[in-house]
Amino acid sequence: MGGGKEWVLFWKHHVAGNWNGIWKAQAPHKARHLLWRLCRGCLPTRYRLLERRVECNLNCPVCDVEIEDEIHIFFMCAVARDSWxxxxxxxxxxxxxxxxxNAMDRIFAMCSNESSDIVGRVAMLLWCIWQNRNDKLWNDNVQTPRQIGRYAFDAWSDWYSVHKLQSNSESRTTEAGLVRWEKPALSWVKCNVDVALVPGSRRTSVRLCFRNNRGQVMAGLTQWQQTMMSSGEGEG
Incomplete structure (x- = not known):
């Protein structure tokens, strides 16, 4: 009987939806976790707190105009919309x-129709909107929508570039014919170049590393190019 009761309890709390789409999103874990909490109804918006019988002011802490629920704070608030x-x-x-x-259905629809990169960018933006809301609530600090949106984009782009480089490095190490770095000839300097393309951003991340004939690092450089280019063009 005990096992049967646990089975019923599990399905009672199961919520149907595209959960795999959330966890496959190309974004930091903290951003994907926020999507999960949003879809599970775990975020302590003021409307949600009232449902839990916590007495509080229902107005949005950011705009102080509308009732703060999930749809308002992430999709309808003027600050949120301008941040998008x-x-x-x-x-x-x-x-x-x-x-x-409701927010859950919106997120699931995006996960079903958008690429994992776009869902990841959305997740990062929602995380930044929520952080701005909390900073306003607890510290009375607030950012402009432009600051929120640009930070979300830049933070996601930086994470994506590093994640892409790590993925490429891991895939290369699993290849049967592994190509190892070789030292340049005496009195020569070798420059290794890697390029990461950020979809939808029209920006290219370029990284360079200079090493001498003993394999010692002499200099390095990381920069963004405000244009899209192929891997061959970027490395060239």
Missing amino acids: CAAGLSSVLHNDAYQQS
């Missing part, structure tokens, strides 16, 4: 396919 635009995601926000009445 600043992050280059306004077309996702206004997409007719993502106008469901």
Whole structure:
């Protein structure tokens, strides 16, 4: 009987949805975890707190105009909407396919229709919106929508570039014919170049490393190029 009760309890709390789409999103774990909490109804918005019988002011801490629920703080608040635009995601926000009445259905719809990169950018933006809300609530600090959107984009781009480099490095080490770095000839310097393309950003990340004939690092450089180019062009 005990096992049967546990089985019923499990399915009672199961929520159907595209959970794999959340965990496959190309974003830091903290951002994907926020999506999970949002879809599980775990974020302590003021409306959610009232549902849990916690007495509090219902107005949004950021705009102080509307009731703060998940839809308002992430999708309808003027600051949030302008942040989507600043992050280059306004077309996702206004997409007719993502106008469901609750945040969970909107997130699941995005996970089903958008690439894992776009879902990752959305996750990072929502995380930044939530952090800004908390900073305003507890510290009375607030950022402009442009600051929120640009930080979300830059933070995601930096994470994506590092993640891509790590993935490429791991895949290379598993190849049967592993190509190892070789020292240059005496009095020569070798420059290794790696390029990462960030989809949808029209930016390219370029990294260079200079080493001498003893394999010692002499100099390095990391920079963003404000243009899109192929791997061959970037490395050239």
